Amino acid sequence: MNSIVCLKQVPDTEAQIRIKPDGSGIITQDIKYIINPYDEFGVEEALKLKEKFGAGTVTLVSMGPQRAIESIRMALAMGADKAIHLDDPAFEDGDAYTTAKVLAQAIKGLEYDIIFCGRQAIDDDLAQVGSALAEMLAIPQIYLVTKVDVASDKKKAKVNRQVVGGEEVIETTLPAVLTCQKGLNEPRYASLPGIMKAKKKEVNTMNAAALGIDPNSAGKAGAKCRILKMYSPPARSAGKIVSGADAAETAAKLAKLLREEAKII
Amino acid sequence: MWVFVEHKDDKIRKVTFEMLSEARKLADQKGEELCAVVLGNNIGAFVETLGQYGTDKIYVLENELLSQYSTDGYTKALADLAKEQQPSILLFGATVIGKDLSPRVATRLGAGLATDCVKIGLDSEGNLIATRPMYAGKVIAEVGFSSDTPQMASVRPNILPATVLSDSRKAEVIRLKADISAADIKTTIVETIKTAGEKVDLTEADVIVSGGRGMKGPENFKILEELADVLAATVGASRAAVDAGWRLQIDQVGQTGKVVSPNLYIACGISGAIQHFAGMGTSKVIVAINKDPDAVIFGKCDYGIVDDLFKVVPIFTQECKKLRSE
Numbered sequence: 001m002n003s004i005v006c007l008k009q010v011p012d013t014e015a016q017i018r019i020k021p022d023g024s025g026i027i028t029q030d031i032k033y034i035i036n037p038y039d040e041f042g043v044e045e046a047l048k049l050k051e052k053f054g055a056g057t058v059t060l061v062s063m064g065p066q067r068a069i070e071s072i073r074m075a076l077a078m079g080a081d082k083a084i085h086l087d088d089p090a091f092e093d094g095d096a097y098t099t100a101k102v103l104a105q106a107i108k109g110l111e112y113d114i115i116f117c118g119r120q121a122i123d124d125d126l127a128q129v130g131s132a133l134a135e136m137l138a139i140p141q142i143y144l145v146t147k148v149d150v151a152s153d154k155k156k157a158k159v160n161r162q163v164v165g166g167e168e169v170i171e172t173t174l175p176a177v178l179t180c181q182k183g184l185n186e187p188r189y190a191s192l193p194g195i196m197k198a199k200k201k202e203v204n205t206m207n208a209a210a211l212g213i214d215p216n217s218a219g220k221a222g223a224k225c226r227i228l229k230m231y232s233p234p235a236r237s238a239g240k241i242v243s244g245a246d247a248a249e250t251a252a253k254l255a256k257l258l259r260e261e262a263k264i265i
Numbered sequence: 266m267w268v269f270v271e272h273k274d275d276k277i278r279k280v281t282f283e284m285l286s287e288a289r290k291l292a293d294q295k296g297e298e299l300c301a302v303v304l305g306n307n308i309g310a311f312v313e314t315l316g317q318y319g320t321d322k323i324y325v326l327e328n329e330l331l332s333q334y335s336t337d338g339y340t341k342a343l344a345d346l347a348k349e350q351q352p353s354i355l356l357f358g359a360t361v362i363g364k365d366l367s368p369r370v371a372t373r374l375g376a377g378l379a380t381d382c383v384k385i386g387l388d389s390e391g392n393l394i395a396t397r398p399m400y401a402g403k404v405i406a407e408v409g410f411s412s413d414t415p416q417m418a419s420v421r422p423n424i425l426p427a428t429v430l431s432d433s434r435k436a437e438v439i440r441l442k443a444d445i446s447a448a449d450i451k452t453t454i455v456e457t458i459k460t461a462g463e464k465v466d467l468t469e470a471d472v473i474v475s476g477g478r479g480m481k482g483p484e485n486f487k488i489l490e491e492l493a494d495v496l497a498a499t500v501g502a503s504r505a506a507v508d509a510g511w512r513l514q515i516d517q518v519g520q521t522g523k524v525v526s527p528n529l530y531i532a533c534g535i536s537g538a539i540q541h542f543a544g545m546g547t548s549k550v551i552v553a554i555n556k557d558p559d560a561v562i563f564g565k566c567d568y569g570i571v572d573d574l575f576k577v578v579p580i581f582t583q584e585c586k587k588l589r590s591e
Contacts, residue, residue, distance in 0.1 A: 005413045013520060013540055021430060021433040025403065030535040037521065060568040095377060096368060122520065124399050126380050131336075131368035140451040141336055146514075156571070158455065163361050169456035176451075182521050226379030228407040236546065239567035247576035253553065253576075255584035257568060262550050264529045265472075265496060265585055 001056035001154060004044035004115045006103055006133070008036045009071040010123040023135055023229035035071045038118025039069050041180035043066035043185040045148055046116055047079045053154075057081045059110060063102050069203065074175030075188030076198035088207035090215035093222040102218060105211045107137065112175055113154045117143055119179045127179075142170055144181040145197065150174070266292045266589065267352040267415070268320075269343065271362055275311045280358035281471055282318045284420050284426035284526055287385060288356060289319030289430070295391045297353060298322055301436070304342055304443070305350045306332035316436035317429045328443040328448060337450045344373040344444035355415035356385070356391050359524075363419045365405040368408060371417050374421050378417040379408040381524065383424050383547065401520040401543030421587060422468050423526040424547065441486075460513055467518065470499035472529045473545070477503035477512075479534015479555060479574060483511035487574070491535060492582040494588065499547075501525065503535045519544035533574045537562025554578065 009248065011017065011031045018027040024118035037045070046058040060083035060214035063183065084106050091102055107115065110122045115137075127143075142250050147160035157174055160167045162181055190198070208215045216222065244250035258265045268285050273418045285301065292299040305314050308325045315323050326342050347355065347370070355370070357363035359381040370559040373380035379395035384404040386394045388409070393416035395408045411415040467473060474493045476486055486500065493500045502512035504519050516524055520540040530548035535541060536553055542565065544550070553566040554574045570577055 011400070013401070014270050017400045019404060025395045026400070056472050096386070097372065097375075097377065100372065109391070111345075120380075122401060124282040125397075125401065127364050128368035128378060128380060129370070131365065135340075135372035141365075141369065142452065143336075144361065158439065160458075163457075166459040166515070168454050168458065169453050169458070171451040171455050182517075198524065204294050206555035224371075224375070224413050225379055226411075228403050228409045229395070230399070230406045233402060233405050233546070236563045236565040239551075239569060241569045241571060243571070248573055248580045250570055250572055252575045252584045254570060255581055255588055257493060258550070258585075259550070259588050262529075262567065 001049045001053040001114070002059070002112045002149065003056065004048055004059050004107055004110060004112045004238050005039065005046050006115065006117045006129070007039045007043070007044040007060050007062040007185060008118070008121045009033045009062070009140055010036045010067040010121050013037070015124060019230045019232060023231055025227070025230065032066060033071065036118050036121045038120060038122070038180050038182070040187040041182070041184045042116030042118060043075045043078055043080060044185045045180065047188070048185065049114070049148070049150060050194050057084065059112070061103055061106050062086065063099060065092070072203060073198050075191060076201045077194040078188055079141050079194060082202040083204070085203055085205045086211070087205055088218070090208045090216070091219045091222070092129060093220035093223070094218060095225040096128035097224050098218050098222045100129050100136055100247055101212060102211065102223070103129070103133050104136035104209070105213055107133070114150070114157070114175055115177045117177060117179045119181050123205055130177050130179035137177070140172045140176040142181070143173060145178045146181050146183045148178060148184070176203060266295065266297050266354045267302055267347070267356065267358045269355070269363065270301050270312070270315065271358050271360060271367070272303065272305070272311070275289070275309055277314065278358060278360065279427060280360060280422035283422065283425040284356045284358065285315065285318040285320055286428040288354070291354070291387055294387055295353065300324060300584065302326065302346065302474045303342065304331050305440070307394060308454065308482055312438065316434045318427065319430050319433060320436040321414060322579045323438045325438060325440045327440065328445050330445045330447060333454060334362055335452055336365055336369055336448045337452065338445050340369045341394065341445055341449050343401045344370050345444065346441070349372055352415045353416045356368065357417070359419040359421045366567045367417060367419050368379055374412050374415065376417050377410045377414050380419050381416050381421050382418045383421050385418055386449065393418065399541045401540065402546050403543070421524065421526060424471070434478055458517055464499045466526040467499050467501050467516070467523050467525050470525065470527050472498035473525055473527045474498045474517070474533065474534060475501035475503065477535030478509070479506040480511065485575070486511065488578045488582070492531070492578055492585070495585045503541050506539055530567070531560055533578060535562060536560045537565060550579045
């Protein structure tokens with residue numbers, strides 16, 4: 001079972017995000033980076049499939065600047081076999097379209113049965129790259145996957161995905177792109193021997209020229225969308241603390257306020 | 266200008282009306298027609314209500330193979346029509362289906378797409394400007410588009426108001442047969458598992474009653490269910506409550522769960538971590554009930570009660586019942 005996992009390095013969920021004074025982007029200094037949590041579910045699922053089938057390769061494909069190598073090594077330490085690091089200044093400041101194009105170009109020449117992406121990256125929150133990649137590779141996509149069951153011939157899979165009010169079990173042909181949702185699995189931690197081994201695993205770094213991508217069609221130059229400006233959301237200020245002699249009085253006051261002041265119940 | 270219509274069991278999802286109401290204003294500014302696009306099979310007269318919200322023209326694209334949603338079938342039908350008709354702007358609801366379908370359609374059309382927008386507008390040249398949260402709502406970004414059309418956005422439900430222009434307003438209905446064959450569709454739904462019952466989905470609920478770590482156990486959510494019944498609300502949960510196994514993941518509100526924007530969000534026993542706010546920070550009125558006076562949620566809510574939720578909530582439920590029966 002050969003799996004590809006698309007991996008993005010993103011700021012930690014706890015990170016404070018500061019915006020540059022001119023609103024052109026965020027200040028990246030002092031940010032702690034992690035593997036996008038949804039991509040981590042993909043790594044885990046690919047490792048589980050490899051274990052189940054007893055053979056195959058888990059290949060990571062990650063687009064990002066040099067620092068992304070730390071997240072790639074971390075996923076290799078979890079057990080992935082090898083990685084492609086797509087790193088070129090020309091890839092930066094693009095959109096889902098240009099990102100998927102670079103990923104697709106790197107993946108086209110590989111042998112794979114299944115591709116895992118996160119349901120979205122927790123930095124730009126786009127939730128588009130997995131679908132765009134599937135379209136460019138002309139294979140099916142399944143969004144919000146919570147369970148994967150690959151047939152023994154590796155030609156088909158039954159996949160659970162979240163929908164309004166529940167789940168659907170979908171049968172798909174393989175290869176397909178599955179975008180991972182929380183609940184799919186519990187990603188393993190990298191072990192110490194894993195971390196040692198990861199240092200020696202193959203990471204193939206490729207730039208636009210190596211991929212055969214015209215830099216003018218990548219990143220900012222090729223993007224269909226661009227961020228015009230960024231700003232902080234209006235802060236919510238502390239409201240009224242409702243209190244009374246006892247819980248009964250407090251509760252009654254709250255109900256009254258919601259009815260008469262907020263006019264909401 | 267087009268709006269993709271999401272419907273189920275002959276009912277149109279509210280977010281469709283919200284988008285149409287907003288898109289009507291943009292279409293007037295651009296001097297363009299507003300079209301609603303409905304995909305399915307044996308689509309009934311229910312689509313006519315779309316006219317009331319400002320739709321000029323309703324495209325009904327039908328095929329047996331569209332009776333059930335599939336990414337492949339819907340993408341092909343919609344993208345084929347868009348290639349032929351060349352809409353300037355194409356909007357989707359940022360729902361499960363909208364977020365599955367829109368990026369695939371955008372890629373096929375070579376179009377730009379902004380996800381989960383909270384505001385849409387036009388620049389001086391009539392190009393779409395979409396405003397959307399990033400970094401789980403810690404940042405708001407204004408997104409512009411290249412000249413490739415359609416310029417596309419998915420719009421977060423429950424943010425924009427839906428306005429009926431006139432009950433008697435009618436739209437022209439154009440019925441078309443979608444050219445799809447079984448071979449176009451690579452996925453099949455083999456089973457549907459219902460977990461949520463008949464409640465309004467969290468993303469469309471007007472009122473949400475949510476419980477966190479302070480609920481202390483799954484059995485205690487009963488008091489939230491009772492309050493929810495009185496307020497016609499849907500019950501949500503924080504990550505802590507879901508990770509503890511007290512509630513299903515599908516009920517989770519927050520960065521790794523659902524993004525909701527109800528009129529009223531009642532947080533019970535929720536401390537209000539930034540990740541939770543990422544999922545409910547755009548709620549119109551936030552109420553917090555928590556016995557910890559230092560809970561960060563008190564700094565960001567409209568009404569707070571510092572007390573034992575197990576004492577407050579049942580009485581509050583009775584008070585609401587009284588008020589609502591008046």
